[in-house]
Amino acid sequence: MTRHDPPASPLLTHCPETLPARAYYDADWFGREERAIWRRNWVYAGRLADLAPGTMRRISIGGQNLLLCRDQAGAVTAFHNTCRHRGSELCGAEDRKLGKLITCPYHAWSYATDGRLVSVAHATPTEDFRFEDHGLFAVHVQQWNGFLYLCLAETAPAFAPDLGLHALDNWPMAELVTGHRLVSELACNWKIFWENYNECLHCPGIHPGLCDMVPVYSRGVMSARELPGWDGSAPAGPVLKPGAETWTKSGAPCGPVFAGLTDAERAAGFTFVTLYPAMFVVAHVDYVRAVSLAPLGPERTRLTAEWLFPRETLDQPGFDAAAVAAFAARVLMEDGAACEMNQRGLRSERFAQGRLMPQEFDILAFHDWVRRQLAAEEGEGA
Ligand code: FES
Ligand SMILES: [Fe+2]
Secondary structure (H helix, E strand, C coil): CCCCCCCCCCCCCCCEEEEEHHHHHHHHHHHHHHHHHHHHCCEEEEEECCCCCCEEEEEEEEEEEEEEEECCCCEEEECCCCCCCCCCCCCCCCECCCCEECCCCCCCCCCCCCCCEEECCCCCCCCCCCCCHHEEEEEEEEEEEEHHHHHHHCCCCCCCCCCCCCCCCCCCCCEEEEEEEEEEEEECCHHHHHHCCCCCCCCHHHHHHHHHHHHHHCCCCCCCCCCCCCCCHHHCCCCCCCCCCCCCCCCCCCCCCCCCCCCCHHHEEEEEEEECCCCEEECCCCCCEEEEEEEEECCCEEEEEEEEEEHHHHHCCCCCCHHHHHHHHHHHHHHEEEHHHHHHHCCCCCCCEECCCCCCHHHHHHHHHHHHHHHHHHHHHH
């Protein structure tokens, strides 16, 4: 391995090909991803604080209908949303109240909140039927910084945010409250948004307001370390414009600044954590934003953004969470429009594959990850 002094540039030293165009619209490719990516990795399922004790909720991951439960004592469990009798859905579209038991709405089989079958109601099984063989099909649950994640794989992979498990330790993450939420359905493949969110070549053209807030973005890069001649003296991460401390319209914090942050975390203006397959946590000095993607179809993606605040910030007289969120919401909508434009264009019969530029190193890493996931699944199936 070559030694670099000054520090190594992250720029690619070649211009690799992208994933093939069909990766963004082909139904078979989408099905492979559902199996290889979405049913095998940890997938974000919402804030713990937004799932009240005594609630069950239907959610969908990788095309699978799932049931997320929080019992009266606060414990969280998750199952496939299918009854072991004849397969009825257990929980419909709306959040349902959860008592001691999960009761099937069809013939009233009942399960404990840990999934054990405890009653078959009016049915009279013979001796060959064993209750212990007919519990709900469990799904792995993980909590991290007040976020809930589910994994459908039999053996779950390690839970591994790109900056490590401790990247947000200085933020009081578990105590933060959802103050604003944006949900938008975009006419694009989920990977199109992922790619957009991890490069800044589009920033000068698509995000004038963002480039004003983060000046280095106006040069089409995410940080100074991507600029020619970077010698390590400028900060490696993005830096807000002089006088701005956070992503609000004025750049001023919207409430008390988190007390536990290091000088470097405050100076950076934001800490950006990526969780594969498709969640991004942006931690500012005064609030945190979580952005996540859920594929709804080959060319349809649900984008969710949640703005998380300390309770005391939300309780400030006249506090308007939507107004605070407006700056980043605008950037997200600019990104969404760009992604839909990207999707429409790559449908051309002449576009078979694109080329990545050296600044798109995060996209290459993502494409390699997608390829590895698909290959691993195929290897197992072979
Ligand atoms: S299908 Fe659930 S009790 Fe019959
Ligand atoms: Fe963008």
